[in-house]
Amino acid sequence: MSADRHALAIDIGGTFTDIVLYDSRTGRFAAHKELTTPADPAWGVITGIRRLLSRESVEAAAVGRVVHATTLFTNALIERxxxxxxxxxxxxxxxxxxxxxxxxxxxxxxxxxxxxxxxxxxxxxxxxxxxxxxxxxxxxxxxxxxxxxxxxxxxxxxxxxxxxxxxxxxxxxxxxxxxxxxxxxxxxxxxxxxxxxxxxxxxxxxxxxxxxxxxxKPLAERYLNRLSEDLTALRIKSPLFMMLSNGGLTHVDEAKRVPVQLLESGPAAGALSAAFFGARSGERDLLAFDLGGTTAKLALVQDGEPHVVHRFEAGRERRFTTGSGLPLTISTVELIEIGAGGGSIAAHDALGLLKVGPRSAGSMPGPACYGRGGAHPTVTDANLLLGYLDPETFAGGTMRLDTGAAEATVGALAGEAGLSAARAAEGIHAVVNETMSAAARVHVAEQGHDARDFALLVTGGGGPLHGCELARRLGISRVICPPGAGVASALGLLLAPARVDRVATISRPLAGMDWAALEASFSAMEQDARTVIAATLGATAALSIRRGADLRFAGQGYEVVTDLPAGPYGPDSEDMIRAAFERAYELVFSRRPGVATIEMINIRVSVTGSAAEGALDPEVPETSLGEPRTGARNARFGSEEMDTPVLDRSRLPAGVEVPGPAVIEEAMSTLLVPPGARAVVEASGNIVIHLPLAVTRQGQHQHEVV
Missing domain, CATH: 3.40.50 (Rossmann fold)
Structure with missing residues (x-):
């Protein structure tokens, strides 16, 4: 068997560690969810890899590539x-x-x-x-x-x-x-x-x-050394690549040198995955929504690419307030993180109002229904009581949910408000959906967009469960659920090219620029980036180079990051750079001041590299034989309980339409199709849900199913 046939992708989240095994010859991928082990994260990773390789009958020596993303360093920063x-x-x-x-x-x-x-x-x-x-x-x-x-x-x-x-x-x-x-x-x-x-x-x-x-840095050094040693002991000899916040990969030594570049690695992978699967459904403008066990993430994908920015705030005192966190000048996929996930704890505040999150039960002890000692009602407990989850097949059957424990904790919360457990579960579900939609609405508006102009692509263990309700609250009529949605962020790791971003301050006026010195500065940064790419993928990697600069009008205290034309630069480049800046400025502010002098403060290069082979091209999942409907159960939609069919996603052929309400199950996630909606299985493998009553840009309603 070829030593480079398989690739492993590992994404450590706050509750689950997702592991994907991808066969580059067939395009087939298999996935496994392992509870994250916070005291020793590498233990959960290695345990999950062993189980997945054993289940798929794949030898460790057949793994030729390992790509990793983690929230460990972000959590260490936030939790001090x-x-x-x-x-x-x-x-x-x-x-x-x-x-x-x-x-x-x-x-x-x-x-x-x-x-x-x-x-x-x-x-x-x-x-x-x-x-x-x-x-x-x-x-x-x-x-x-x-x-x-x-x-x-x-x-x-x-x-x-x-x-x-x-x-x-x-x-x-x-x-x-x-x-x-x-x-x-x-x-x-x-x-x-x-x-x-x-x-x-x-x-x-x-x-x-x-x-x-x-x-x-010491945490990164110890963890990455330990994981590398454990992978070697497992007889996986391939190099370990790390996902960066900018949506690219680097080799482990570079990651240990500048670990601050890894802070948003997991969410960046999710955005790449959303762009890939959205394109399969003909959608290039997306809201990528990923809901895991601890947090929800939302990123904008425009024209097929996630938006990358060069400033990030960690550990905000107030989650949605700019300026309340630690400023970090790193390149990162722009997104918003919301303190809402499957493990988010529900409680009444001092005024007796129901609040959900940001406190989370995490993986230890986890939600009460995990049967690991959790004593607080969570979103997962509520979803179980609402009939959305199957206690026998949760997380691919790796654990059985305890309905009795969920009833006890949600019932205690309900007793405080004089409600039934069902009503309390309904309230938890509604509050967490409103929390997420409010945050999403603000984030999209701050970027100058209207959410109704986008399709919503849902990933993560909880994204398909909450996606349709989130879309309804945002006025979005089209929801896309890719195959393997529960592990899509891990799958996105295999999409990432090697990438290096470099920046340098020059602080010079554009007029009278020393063009030879400017070109030399760009060339030096590009050469440095090439060296890192070569150490990651080898000297034969195909390279793509993009230049940019932080420009401003003289007298301003802020800059606009501007894409620049390719070099080399000379005196005839001034007009092209000026025109590029004026276009970027007007795009942000709609007009420009009557100032002629332009200053170039920082220069930037972004170099990406891809290997000659091994690019991710997952096959469309084959449809299994058998009746798609595996049963039915009572599920609650709003205040009404409905007898809801349960369908096996692997048995739904392309072209079939599923009217709501319906629960569509696959190994790592559950898709909830609400009443009045219809789901269509596409030839791409995606399921697209068309929602009724989508609010148009004129504020009117469309009363037919879109």
Whole structure:
């Protein structure tokens, strides 16, 4: 058997670890869900791989590619479970992390909670040095001050340190010299340099990003080393690739060097998967909705591609409020995360109102119906009582749900409000749907779009269960459920190309630009990116290079990220770059100021690479023989219980239509088709649900099924 025939994709979530085994010759894929093991995540991964390989009768030696995404590092950042971290910065700047922008994200809140720095003040120390904005040396680096700071940090038990000197983006020499001095004296101390992690202007963002990288770096090092060793022990000899937040892959050594780039790796994979399966149904403008056990994610896909941005906030004090989190200058697929999932806990607040999330039961102990000691009612418990889930086949039959435990916990919540358990379950389902739709509505509007212009593609274990109701609340008439929806994010890992994003600050006016120097700067970044791609895929990878820049009109304090024409650049490039910026500016603001001078602040390159073979092309699932209808059960829709047919998705042939209400089950997820809707099985393998009463852009209703 060929050693490169199979690929493994691994996605660790807050509740389940999803594992997909893909056969590159046949296009067939198989999946497995394993409960995440938070105390030792690698254990859950290896256990799941063993079970999947055994079930599919595949030898470990036949695996030629392993791709991985994880929320471990994001959770460590949010929950403040990272390493003991220190910061060495320019004399006089130790409080940059606390001063921030000196502005409030809620102007009139007198008790505003602010995100606490990842490094306490006692571990933020200074070194004597100073660079000017152009990188020239004003005060030479004093080696003794660097070593004294490093000695003090090590004496406090610091495991990882960030070095962030003023204007190091313009000249990295002082940071590099300091790192060399520290490494010679304290080789065990992990170091993160701002000139390597975030080489661009704005001191607060650069410091915050570098400190975040240092904070999770030891965790990333230990986890990735352990997982690599465990895979080798399993006799999987293929390299381990890591998914980045920008929707690309990198090799494990690069991931260990800059783990902050991995924070949104799982959701990025989900967006790639949505774009792929949406295209199979002829939809290039999508809302990609993924609902897992802990969180829900929503990303916009336009013209077949997820939108990538270059700024991200982690650990927001207020989930939907910009400015309330830790700013990170990383490239990431733009999305919103909502504290709603299968494990989200329902409770009454101080006013007696029902709230669902953001607290989650996670995987340990999990929802009450998991039978692992969970004592709080959750969304999964409510869905079970509403008749949407089969307790015998949940998560592909890897666990049996305890209906009695769900009844007890939801019943206790119902008793507090004087309701029946069924009414309380209905309320939990409705509240979590409204929480998600409200967040989605705001996110889409903030991007300048109307949700009704998109189709909704649902993935994750809970996405197909809640998707139609979410679409109804958003006024969307078309919902797409791909095959293997429950593990679509893991499947999306196999779609990702290798990708490297690089940025550098130049801060020069466009008029009078030194075009030779500009071209040299772009070329140097592209060469650096090529080196990483070659280490990931080999020297024969096919490359695609995109250039961009952060441009602004003179006098403005913000920039517009602009796609640039391909190089090389010369004096005749000025008009093309100006025109590209003016188009991008008008797209955002609809008009432009009467200012002629344009400044180029940062330059960017994005290099993607794909291997010559092995691209994901999953086959359309074959239809099994037999009657699609496997039974029926009472399911509650609103306040009405209905006798609802239960169908086996694997037995539904292309072209068949299923009127709602219906429950369509497959191994890793359950699709709920509400009354009045109709589901159509496409030749692509997708199921498309057409919903009635979709609100048109004019605010009128269409009373027929679309």
């Amino acid at each position: 479970r990272g390493a003991r971290t220190g910061l060495i910065t320019t004399e006089g700047f130790r409080d940059t992390l606390e001063i921030g922008h000196e502005r409030k994200y809620e102007l009139y809140d007198l008790h505003l909670p602010l995100p606490q720095p990842l490094v306490r003040r006692a571990r933020r120390l200074e070194a004597r040095e100073r660079l000017a904005p152009d990188g020239s040396v004003e005060v030479a680096l004093e080696p003794d001050s660097v070593l004294q700071a490093a000695d003090a940090l090590v004496s406090q038990g610091v495991e990882s340190a960030a070095i962030c000197f003023l204007h190091a983006y313009a000249n990295p020499s002082h940071e590099q010299e300091a790192a060399s001095l520290i490494a010679a004296r304290h080789p065990q101390l992990m170091l993160s340099l701002s000139s390597e992690v975030a080489p661009q202007i704005r001191e607060f963002e650069r410091s915050s990003t570098t400190v975040a990288n240092a904070y999770i």
